[in-house]
Amino acid sequence: MRSAPTILHLDMDAFYAAAEQAAKPSLRGKAVVVGGLGPRGVVATASYEARRFGVHSAMPTAQARRLAPNAAYLVPRFSLYRSVSEQVMELLGRLSPLVEPLSLDEAFVDLEAGGTAHDAVTARATGERLRADIRAVTGLSGSVGLAGSKMLAKIASEQAKPDGLVLIEPGTERDLLGPLTVRTLPGVGPATGEHLRRAGMTTVSDLAEAGEDELVRLLGRAHGAALFRMALGHDDRPVVAERDAKSVSVEDTFDVDLHDRVRVRTEVDRLAERCVQRLRAGGHSGRTIVLKVRRYDFSTLTRSETLRGPTDDPAVVREAAGRLLESVDTTGGVRLLGVGVTGLADYTQEDLFAQAAAALAEPAAEAAGEGPEPRPAAGTQAPAAEPAAPEDGPEPPAERHWSAGQDVLHAELGPGWVQGSGVGRVTVRFEVPGSAPGRVRTFRVDDEALRPAEPLPLVGAPAEEAGGTGGAAPAEEARGTGGAALAAGRD
Template sequence: MRSRPTILHLDMDAFFAAVEQASKPSLRGKPVVVGGLGPRGVVSTASYEARVHGIHSAMAMARARRLSPNAAYLYPRFGLYRQISETVMTLLGEVSPLIEPLSLDEAYLDLEAAEGDEDPRRIALRLRARIRSETGLTASVGLAGSKLLAKIASEKAKPDGLVVVEPGTEGALLDPLPVRTLPGVGPATAEHLRRAGISTVAEIARTGEAELVRLFGKAHGASLYAMAVGLDNRPVVADRDVKSISVEDTFDIDLTDRARMRYEIDRLADRCVQRLRGAGRSGRTVVIKVRRFDFSTLTRSETLRAPTDDPGVVRETARRLIEAVDTTGGVRLLGVGVAGLADFTQEDLFAQSAEGRETDEDAPEALPVLAPPAPEPGSQWYPGQDVTHEVYGAGWVQGSGVGRVTVRFEVPADTAPGRVRTFAVDDPALAHSDALPLSAPGAAARSSRDDRPGPDGP
């Protein structure tokens, strides 16, 4: 452990949704949800205004629509997110050469590798101010003597804050936290701890390493104890070459029911895709891992024709793979991963892998979805897409259906919401366009567009 809080963890606040709010003046201060809009779509990021209604990442989009029917539901624009991420990472590189990116919006920074001996708190404050100045977005930062504590501190700092864990104060931060806060404590481990009467990090520490090793085995038990008392010697590793992204769960009781295994495979596939999308990646090879009752472990994989980040495709592939595995004696661990990573996908992002899928399983069938429906099959216009019109200029799609597309004409530099107009979907004057930068130049040209005649859209 370090004697100074020189490991910095930075996490952009509600990154995808914040970018959309910064890009679209009409959405500032309003609930925004980014993700898949099809029947099996899931939430990628929700703005803080949407989180007030209980919406969170990985939630079924159908459920999110019920919780906040008047929120803006948008498809992601990964090209723009990557551009802004590169700006943020460049600013981090000006502080220290030792950066460990975790995803588009998250990274560790080792301040011991920085020039000089400036106070870490002052560095963090200046970095946050520069990010806001360059991107218009906010970031939360944690400073501590280890990666574990720095990440927990940045979560405590959200949104738009800074938390510094000074040496000797680690217990004050860790002790009251629920056990699920610690990395590697998933549902199965948390349930095992609950049965042992352990619900907080302080109770893990008081249990002692010997008892934890008895409960969880040498490696996992010792790791749990070390984290609970704040010990973490992992270095910040620059330029990590991630080969794959995967998730796995160990079950307290061996699974023998095939329907339950399929359910767990689906759940793991969805979690894996969430991590994949969070890293801004897609992958070509789906892998499953199976540890059977006798501790024998095997993997099976299938390589697709093109990289994907479609949860339906990953689910279906993983299901095919598990069906070919003999699980007669029971299964104690299942995992799903995606390898052969790429920075793009050759299929439509968040598209359905098959038509006619069922909606959110938790939804009562008779409960109507009040939010605007997803685009019609084959539609070329998706909510959030950037467009340009020969007369009205730059804007974005609010929705489409019944042969019409509704567009709000505004650019990031505007200070007030733009006008809304509706066109035929095949209007030759309307075309897709690239996203404008957040500090869009030439926004003054909008004033002349606003004066043009024409009825406002609905």
């Protein structure tokens, strides 16, 4: 435990929703919900305006719509969130070489290691300066906790929300922790919390009074001893600058259960490709391929296969995931699929056996007349296969799908975002970060002048605003949701 509050915990306020409000001027001060928009979608983040209606993260989107029917419901735009996160992490890196990111919107910083704080006064000044810098660069707000340990710094940032700073003076930990619920402590989830409640322990002071021996008896040696130390305010975990990824995975929940085995295999192949893209983006390879299948009855099965060496070859991952799928019964329907890679490494071991097999297979296939089609010479066009005679004319192109919150670019009207779509029409509001609320236009979903676009960077707060404390939108603004939110709520 440190004698000065030089460990800082930053937690951005309602990060995804706040980023959307900053990017879409017409949604500032309005209820915004970011997450899956389908029948089985889940809320990722809700703005503070939406939370007043009872909406919170991990809630089914369908339930959120019942609580806040006039909120703006938007799909996540992770490319935007990652770019903002990089800006925030760069600011943290200026404070200390020891920055431990926990997620896109949360991190610990060791101010002592950076020489930016050595006591309560300098720590508070550093925290306030950081909050002002974040607002100036991104236009968003973050809550800061300062304490002598990671556990207490995180508790302090929770108490500081939204858009505040709380500093816990060393020596006051016991008084602060005592009345808090046991769920406040790291490692106490719903099951452990219920176990402790049945034993008559609901607050942190109850744990401290019970003593280490009793907690060890209830929870086991390691967990009981660690929990007793935390109840006393003791936490000597260091801030770790590099957190090695242990696995990479992607998964999708489907609006309707998948019953067609061919469709299931197609989705597994697609997930394998996405997983490898994420694997390569992190500069990793991996040895163990994992398949996750959640069936119609919510039972979840996982299967894994360990390769001879690490790989980042999409074909290898795809084939391994396909083999794992063969061992799973999907006849009742599949509601979720996931593909992951564990046993990560920073190098790739070539599969010499697979290469040799492929080399042998090519001459054999050519000898049997099954070789690949010859490629046309450069500058020439490949002969087209003879088309089948159409019965009722050419098949119409598939209808384009536009998701609420998606970035678009119109050939004449410029950049905007999708408020909603349906019945062959898409409604777009044309505005950009930092502009006034823009105008709304409706187009056919197949309008050739409209195309998807990449998010525009956020605009920081004006200089006179950056030094302020910010805060949630005024109540009178938060109560109105406006026509924009109504349109955005339809998908």
